Amino acid sequence: MASGLQGINRKGRVMKAKVLLVDDDAMILAGLKRHLRNQFRIETALSGEEGLKRIEEKGPFAVIVSDFSMPGMNGIEFLCRVKETDPDSMRMMLTGSADMSTAIQAVNEGSIFQFHPKPCPAENLGKAIQSGIEVYRRTTTHQTQFKEVQRSLAQASMIQQNLVPKSNPQIEGFDIAGKSIWSDETSGDYYDFIQPAEWAQKKIGIVVADVIGHGISSALLMTTARAFFRECVLRPGPATALV
Secondary structure, three states, X not given: OOXXXXXXXXXXXXXXXXXXXXXXXHHHHHHHHHHHOXXXXXXXXXXXXXXXXXXXXXXXXXXXXEOOOOOOOOHHHHHHHHHHHOOOOEEEEEEOOOOHHHHHHHHHHHOOOEEEXXXXXXXXXXXXXXXXHHHXXXXXXXXXXXXXXXXXXXXXXXXXXXXXXXXXXXOOOOOOOOOOOOOOOOOOEEEEEEOOHHHOOOXXXXXXXXXXXXXXXXXXXXXXXXXXXXXXXXXXXXXHHHO
């Protein structure tokens, strides 16, 4: 489970979501942390530079809330840097500089999830942070599922690559070759050359088959069918009986 989400630690306790608050006013940070610490795991920073350091040391964070007017690096510059280093986090701005140009710049440049003018009651900010955590949870869950699909496709592709004959058969008087070009990571196509030692190069079996569907289930079905076919190929009888 990604850091920043509510989860279960090794002792079986529910872990609160991780939230970073950045403001150059220590009194504001202390007050917000006091009101929100029962809902979230709160980290604070007094500047954009310090905020980036917190992210590097203790991130990722589900939600990052920043003031606008800060010395050195303002809130938009800070959140733009956050977007590069921690793009999954939900970025919010809490500021007294509530003019329209600041809001537009924050949304366009920092991809701000929400914009809240000061003063903002801790209860309202807590609800906003919770909504950001829910979006973060859905985003990271979808990413995890997508990565699992990619891993499954990679496994299926590897299985199918191992099924394809490594070389073409050498039969006197014939030029035989096979190749399968897939349009996706996996395919239902399968071909094989059967040349058991018992046949002593006097004959060859050629298999061309199609498995319905794509993905790891089709690849595994091909593996099973190939194994059975190769096991039964020396049994007496016509090819139709073998199939």
